[in-house]
Every structure is written in structure tokens, then in C-alpha cells.
Amino acid sequence: MRRRLPMRYLLPSLLLVALLAMLMLRGYVHSEILADHRVRPPVSNGQVPPQILDGGPVIDARAPGEPKALSVPDRNLVLTFDDGPDPVWTPKVLDRLKEYDAHAVFFVTGTMASRHPDLVRRMVEEGHEIGLHTFNHPDLALQTQSRIDWELSQNQLALAGAAGIRTSLFRPPYSSFSAALDDKSWPVTEYIGSRGYITAFNDTDSEDWKRPGVEAIIERATPKGTKGSIVLMHDSGGDRSQTVAALDRFLPDMKDRGYRFANLTEALGAPSAHTPVTGADLWKGKAWVGAVTVSEKTTSALTVGLAAIGVLVFFRFGLMLLLSFGHARKVRRRRFRWGPAVTEPVTVLVPAYNEKECIENTVRSLMESDHPIEVIVIDDGSSDGTADIVDDLWLPNVRVVRQVNAGKPEALNNGIRNARHDIIVMMDGDTVFEPSTVRELVQPFGDPRVGAVAGNAKVGNRDSLIGAWQHIEYVMGFNLDRRMYDVLRCMPTIPGAVGAFRREALERVGGMSDDTLAEDTDITMAIHRDGWRVVYAERARAWTEAPESVQQLWSQRYRWSYGTMQAIWKHRRAVIDSGPSGRFGRVGLPLVSLFMVLFPLLAPLIDVFLLYGIVFGPTQKTIAAWFGVLAIQAVCAAYAFRLDKERMVHLISLPLQQLLYRQLMYVVLLQSWITALTGGRLRWQKLRRTGVVEAPGSIPTQRQGSDERRPVG
Template identity: 45%
Template sequence: MRAHWISLLLGLGLLMGALSFHAYATSLPDEPIRATITGEPVVDGTAALVFHGGPHPRWTSRVLDKLAARDMKATFFVVGAQVNEHPELVRRMVAEGHEVGVSGFRSGETTRLGTAFAQNALADTVNVHTGLSEPEPDTPDLHRYDAKQIAADLDPDRVIRLHVTSTTPGVIDLLADALPDRRFTTLTTATGRGAAMSDAWFGARVTGYAQSWSQRHGDVVATILGIICAVVAVFALLRTVMQLGLAHTSRRLHREIEVRPHAPPVSVIVPAYNEAANIAAAVRSIVNSEHPADVEVVVVDDGSTDGTAQVVEALNLPGVRVVSQSNLGKFAALNAGIALARHDALVLVDGDTVFEPDTVSKVVRPLGDTGVGAVSGNVKVANRGGLLGRWQHLEYCAGSNLDRQILNALECIPTIPGAIGAFRRDAVDEVGGISPDTLAEDTDLTMAITRAGWRVVYEPAARAWTEVPTSARGLYKQRYRWSYGTFQSMWKHRPALREEGRMGRFGLLYLLVFHVVLPVLAPALDVYVLYGAFVADAPWALVIWAAFLAVQTASAGYALRLDGESLKPLWAFPLQQLAYRQLTYLVVVQSLVTALHGTPLKWQTARRSGLAEVATG
């Protein structure tokens, strides 16, 4: 997981770096303070012309034309940002035998960092490192606009310094005519110095290329990022509106629809792999159910190595059967349990989940409607004490459960969680049982049942308490498996998009937009806010982000109240958006890449500590 975090941070850092460098390169520095530089004496018979500024697309080319016509050599102190904008002029300078130095990265800038950036620009453009570096001086042509007056003020026995301006070509002609016995040459030659230019090293060329790309394309990147942020904002607000509207509608319809008494005998299937820490509490909670009809429990131990089967057998509880098999995967364990079950009402539950006394009765009651093929229960976080647990508690309430309310109103719930779900045997048999095609067998099964024409509903009163991961590594592994399996299921059931059912028209599209596109694009919003607030001098970006966070926090508070939860954990929601949310982004991105490559994953189990029993006992 560490490598993926490094990759994400590196990618976001490079993006932020490109935007920051573009903003720096294209902004104007403070008003330059140009020093007065006394020209060094030149060797007899020579003259040294030094030009500062540019390369300018109009005046530098004219200066080069004039020097070529007069067979003169000169030295150019270029500006790094202009080198990136007009690299062809610098290449011409070097090709025609002129000497190149740097005066900074932006006009009038004299910082060491600016000089280093300018050196990198030369390295990328002409593979040159120069030993010539000096700030832009105050020259006569900055104050006069008559070439004759400028030429008259110059001392040919010393280095002549000018800027690349509209008057410079005329000054060159006047000096050449006035000094026919002088050889116009480079600064180092005229002053008797050693060679100033050498080959640039590889690192400077690479850095120079990155700087040049950022400067030339940063505006495009910023525009694309802005469009992405607008899309993310629209999707996020749309999801919030749907959550607030449809979730309320789902609860209202749940209250208004008359629920017929329905208490069939139930078979509870518990697939278990290394669940010794929680399995005893899970099985006891099922056996202690207040359901008026028969409840049998079938625990299928899928090759556990921690004595899971022995723990259940030692309980010696009535109505509990334990079946052991080699490690074939969760789908095989579920199918084995279903095959052994005596009743037609099936409840599938994970081995780390604890039921409340009325959970079984409430989760199977909607099966009294003959059109209902499956029922999702309400999964609650048992170990919500620490910060990570509190964040997951908020995610379950304001994310998964609220999504389920929306999709219940749209009649296209795509996932009945493995922690608690009731199924009609006929519906399970019609779709061929639990398929091995995906890692998210619960999502795959739910989608298949919906596509077969059965209704899938949500029963928020059927609560089940599950132990969530207590470490970032465990959480990442779990969410990676969930996300990967969801992508597999979406791909498997893509034909639903061409069907008349609600799964294709609403369910898959909802998952695609809010569980794939939104998480993949959302980090761009964070980068854009940082860029706007701290680089682009747009503090309003933080205000907009804060307002956006306030809306999301209010939505989370509504979700907590809708789920009958206290609002006390809501203080952790802003922190969740700053830190925890980045982990979910990374999970989605990695899962998507893995799914596209077709890399298989195995059924995994997290390290358990029995905290589900503590929360409800």
C-alpha cells in the first residue's frame, strides 16, 4: 500500500508543481532594479557586444540578422522564461557562433533559483551549461530611443552592454561603421577569459524539459483541471441533492407501505474463513433471535487455520450445524451452505457480524411480498471508538446506507452487503446461485436477481453490527477487494444497459458516475483548491471549498439522523474529507487499473479482535 500512496502523492505533487511553475513563469516579477555595471576593458583590436533580455520574437531575430550580415559575434544574456517560449532563437545563437549567458528566469529577476531555472532552460534547448551569469544592467538604450545618441555614449574600449530593443539593429550598424578595424567577438574572447559554455548534465536537461513543458502547457492543464473540478462539483452536488431527496422519499414510502406479517422459517448461512475472534458472538446472536419461526444456522468453514470450526462446535448450540471444506473461496462456502439449508428464506451473513434480537425477523419480513427476491439490512459499525472507526461509521451512514436509500427509491439496489441480506431461494436458484466470476459475490448476486425481474428492497430496521478494520493497511485491503469486485460485477452485468430494467437505466449508471468517475476525478478538486489559494492568488478557492464542505457536512448530519444515530461523531467529518477520502480515491484508482489488467484476487480476511461483540454485548 505504501508504494501506491507514494505514487499518488508523486502524481499529485507533479501536477501541483507543473501548475505552480506555470504560474511563476508567466507572472511578472516586482519592478526590476537594474544595477550600473562598468564595462570591463577589452583586448586591443576587439570589441565586445553584450545583449541583455529576450530572446524576443521580433527584435532578437533582427539583431541576429544584422550580426550575420556584418559577420560579427556577440554574447547574449537571455531570460529563462523567454528561452522556453522561443527556443529556436537560442538555437540559432549557438549555431551561428554566438555566446550565451543567463540573467535570470524572469526579466529583472536576480535570485539564485531564477538563475538555476534559466540554466535548466538552456540545457533543455541547446544542451548547454554556461558560466556566464549577470543581472540585467542599466544600459543607455533603456533611456534613449535614437540610435546615434546611443552609439555616441558607448565606449568601444570596454564591453558594450545593450538590451534587445527596437533600436539595437541600428546601433549595431553604427558601431560596425565607426569601428572598421575592430573584430567584434564574444565576451570571453574579448576579455581574455576561458570558454564559458560546456555540455549540460543529464539532470539539468530533464529538469529543463519539465520546466519548459510546464510553462508552455500549464495553461491547458489548468483549463482541463478547471473543467474536471466543475464536473466533480456538479456530480457531488447532484449526489447530495439525490441523497437528501430520494433518501427521504425512501423512508416515507417505507412508513406508508403496509408491511404484511411474515415470519417464515429461516436458514442463516455463515461462510467463515479465519473468523475465530468473532464467530462465537455472531452465532450466539443468531441463535438468540426473537424470530417466532424456526431459525437454523449453517456455518461453513472454508479451510480456516485458526480453529474457527472448533470454536463453533464448542458452543454446542441447538440448531447450529458446522460444515468444513477446503479453502475454495467465499462463493463456494455460500453455495455449500445454501445447498444444506432446509428452508426457503435464506439469510446470508458474514462471520464477523452480530445481530440484534429482532434482526432476523425484520430482514425476512419484506419477503412476504411475492415480488421481492432479496432484502438488504442495515450494517452498523461496531468498533467506532477510534478515529479510523469513527470515519468508517460516518462512511457507512453518509455513504453506503444513504446510497442504499437512494437506490431503494429507484428500485435498483446493486449491492446487498455480505454482512446482512435475506434472499428467496427461488430467486437465488433462478440466477444459478453464487457465481465465482467476481470477487464481490454480493454485488454480482444482487445485480443478477434484479436483472431477473425480482425486486430488491432495503430494510433499515434490520440492523447488523460488524467489525471494521482497525488499521489503515487492513482498511485499504478490504476496500481494494470491494472496489475491485464491484468493477468486475459492473463489467459482467454491462448488458443491463441495453435492457429495459432499472439496473441498467439507473443502478449501473449511478455506480459508474458516483463510484468510479467521481472518485477518480475528485483529487483534481483538492489540487485546484491548493493551486488557487496558494499559487494563483485566488483565496476565494478556499471559501468555495469550505462552503462545499459545509454542504457535505450538513448532508452527513442528515444521514446520521435518518439512520437514528447521534450527531456527535460529525466533528470528525471535515477531517475525513481531508485525509480518509484520499485513501478511498487511491483504492478506486488502483482497483480500476487492476480490473482493466484482469489481475485476479483471492478471498481475504482481515485480522479480527472480537470488537463486534463488545459493541453490542
């Protein structure tokens, strides 16, 4: 066990780290992180050498103090496409170029090249030239020197990974003619030159990004007479259908006029601007592109998956509101009856293991019952004299059955054997009933189809934060979830704190089983599968004491979620059964599996996305979305509180519940998953009780001093 411990925390944390890395990488190559969309206004150009302002569009500033401006020779057209590659338009552009045997230059951004490496490879294979256009397209005149270096090296890295080459060509973002260079952009051009790059501006700007129409694009792209020209176009950054259409005419027309379409170095008569990359640099590039691909695929799949889950969860919220409204209306009608009033005496089973703090309250609360009952306290080998406490009360109709410690399911079975009546109420040793609870709880048995009834468990100690959170959870769970399950006839659990069973139903399914740690869920599912109805009695209130420390809460929930998973697995065959069992298997099991076991497991992903959105993404939108979801939950919770006539004041802790409590719950669920998968054994972890819970108004003299609120032991 000790050896397994690190793994069950190490792996989930590493998965989260990897996921966060993928998300950040995605943001980086989608220009959400580190992107700078500012564009600088033009300034004067007094410091730009005149031969540059008047010269050709190709600037060779590699020799400091001696910049040269080169031009493309006559009858040469160098088509240049910026900002790509784009998965939609670049292939179309490449197809047109191929059709007319034209070569061009693609000034690719690092982000797009990382995301679409296959297109870069195709460009190179088809004889086009690649130039750098920075990694994520900032205005370089606004950037520091180290950022410029970073932009260049990241762009080269992406290029090396995509096509296995480095390039010597460069075009700055937001650039146009070399005549438009000014005192801010010229130093950048000089610096880029000092790093060994040839910077290519243009002669004719098609301005295709404005989508001015095919005619206008062609007109602006066409040089005068037979002059050579570098033509600026774009293959990315939006709808480029006009650009593609323009190429369809521009290419053949200009060829007819005697032009050749060459890439830049061909036009200048120079060797290729590409240099193959080998060794470690090549592998680095490949690793980069591979990492980007993995992150793109993973995060896309996750986004789709989470969106689908989100839709389902909201659908469930809506369904819950609708059905619980219907349920409340139905059972609250004045004339509503389950059937003939149930007045026969019933047996109340109180399994108890070391409940000395609570047992007296529990049993005394039963004595106030307005329904005839027989109480059987089954002492499961307590070591703290629980049984003696009950014996010493000398109460009529209360029997104590002692057994050697054998677990709660066996204690209940023992109780069932000793029960004299045909309706059996089960409660926990730490729960307190109201006088009317038993009567309300057994009324549904007036309907002969009803095999079991779930009561309404309420948290007594709701004044602490952790108690308030559980209070909200209980009120929502009983007033929304259970009403919905009642209507859908697939109640997954009758709470151990307050439930009633028909003896016949219990016996038909073989009584309580210790196959799972959630014997209450197990038995409820079994009764469903046997064809009985299981319903919810909202007025049968039982007051229970919720765990007051995180550790106690942890072990309680660990047992619940692991036990629920066990019960689902145990009854998995119901999915293919026919009859009522099949109905439960195809409606109840999927509902419970999806919303209680599977989806909550992905909740951490939602939080990671949320965190990412707040830090990098559209912060305001993310926060607004979070508050939106919170508002929906608040509406549901408020409705549940209203149904139960609870004071709304406890809802104050709802926002905090979403931030702290939920995370604890999914760590618990994750641990349950790991235990289930690896087949480890969980021992029953008993809660420590303080014995302060009692039904309001009942036996007020029994309330114990506030000193004893602290956990005992």
C-alpha cells in the first residue's frame, strides 16, 4: 500500500501538468499567449538612407553601414504570400501555382508553420521559397532586441521541424514598400540584416486582405510595362477566395505578357535561400512540431468533449428543475394519496457501532413517533458500551440485538431476521427522527407496487462552513435529484439515514449484501431490478450529523463514491436485461454512471480550462461564464431550498463551495477510480460523532452542552 501511494498522486499531477503545457502551447501557436497586436503609427524617415528609400524592395543590410537595395529584373514577377500557411487557402494557392508552373515565396509565421507543417513541406517540395514572417506577427519596431531574436529563432525552429530547412529570407509584419521605411522600422531592418537575413518588401501591393474584388487585386498587383516586381498577397488571415480567383487570371495573363514567375533567389540569380538542417537542430524542430501536433489534437478533442459534457450537464439541470417541479406539484396536491393510509406497526432497525454519543438521542427521538413502532438496535460488536446505554434506558418496544462485529450489512440482515413487522424502516445510529418521520416514510406503501421509500435526510450541523456546504448538497440532492429519480423511476440510493423497505422486497433480493461498501445503493438497485417502485417521501425528515472535518468527509465520500461504483459494476448486466431490470439498466445506470462517476472525473479539466482562460484567454468572458454557471447553480439551489422551506442564508457559501468543496469531491472520486481499477481493498472508515444532532423541537432537554461539539477521541 505504501508503495502505491506516490503513483496515485504523481500520475494525476503529471497529467495535469502535461495538459496545462498542451493548453499553453495551443495558446502560444494560436497567438493567444505572448501575442502583440499593437501597430505603430508611422514616423519621419530622415535617418533612412536615401538609396534605400529610392531603391528596390530587397534590402541587403548584412554589411553594416552599407545597406543595398536590390530590384527584381525585368519580366520577372515574384509572388509573395504572407501570414500562412492556412489549411483552407494555402492548398488552393499552391494548386494554382502548380497549374501554371509558377514559383513563389511564402513568408510563413512560426505559429501557422507549427500548426500546418505538411503545407510548408509541400511548398518546399514544389519549388517555392520560404521566408520568415516572425513567430506570431508582432510589429517588430515595438519589440526588444531579445524578443526579435526570439521571434526569428522560433520561426526557424518551426520551419526546421516542418520542412527540415532554415531560410535567409525575411519580411517584417505590417510592412509594405521599402519606400515606407521610417526611423523606427529602419533600425529593425538593419538589425535583421546583421543577423544575416535578406529583407524583402514589395513593389506592388495587391491589398487582397481588404477583399477589394478580383479586378482590384489584379490591377494593384500588375507592374507597369515589363518591369520586374515583387507582388504582395496573403494566403491566410481570413477568406482568401478573391486572392485565389485573382491568381486564376493573373498567372496566365502575365505569362502571356512574357513574364516568368520565379521565387526570389531565382529572380536574383542567387543560390537557394534554403539551407538543410541536420542533427540536433533538426530533431529539436521535429520535437517542436510533434509537440504542437499532439497539443492541437488533444486540446481539440478535450474541448469538444467538455462542450458535449457541458451541454449534457445543463440539460440535466433543466430536466431536474422541470421534473422536481412536477413531482412537488403531484405529491403536494391536497387530495394526493399513495393508496390506503398505512397504519400497521412497523419495525425500525438501528444498526449501531460505537455510537455512545448519539444512540440515546436517536432512540429517544423514536419514542416520540406518532406511528406504532418496534425498535431494534443491532449492536455490531461496539466496544464503547453502546448496547448497554440503550439497555439502561428501559424503553418499551426497544430491543437490543448484539452480534460480534460483522459489518453494517450483516447487522441489518440480523435486524431483518428479528423484525416482527412487514415494513422495515432503517436508520443510522447517529440520526434523529421527527415524531412524524416514520408515519410519513411508510405512507407510500399504501401503493402495493412500492418496494422501498427514501426519506429526506437533513444536515443538523450546518453552521460551520463545511457543514453549510453539505447542507446545500443535501438539500439539492434530496429536492432535485431524488425527485427526478422518483419521476424517472430509477432512484439509485435510499439513504442509510432514513429509508423504509417492504420485507417481501428485501427477502426477494436476498437481503443486504456486503459485496459493496454502499450497501444502501446496492440494495436499492436490486429492488429496482426486481420490479418494485422506489419513491421519495419529502416530509419524512431525518436529522443527521455531517462530517465536520475534511478528513472525516473524505473517508465518508470515499466510501460513497467507491461503493456507488461497485454497485453500478455489480448490476451492470441490467443494461441488457429485459423487463423492469432492463429499464433500470438502460435509464438509471447510465444516468448515475455518467453524472456521478464519469463526468465529475473530468471536472478538473474544466477548472484547468477556466484557469487558462483567466490567465491568458479572454479573461472577462471566462469570469463572466463562470458567474453564469454559478448563477444557474444558484437558481437550482434556491429552488431546492424553497421546496424544502429552508432559509436561503446558507446559500452564501455557494460560490466558495464551487472553489473548494468541488475539488475535494473530485479528488475523492479520482482516488475511488484508482482503487477500483487497481483492485485495492478499502476498509470501512467510520466517522467520529459528536452527538449534537436532534430533530428541532423534539426533546429539547436532551441537547448536550456546546463543549461536546468537538469530535470525540
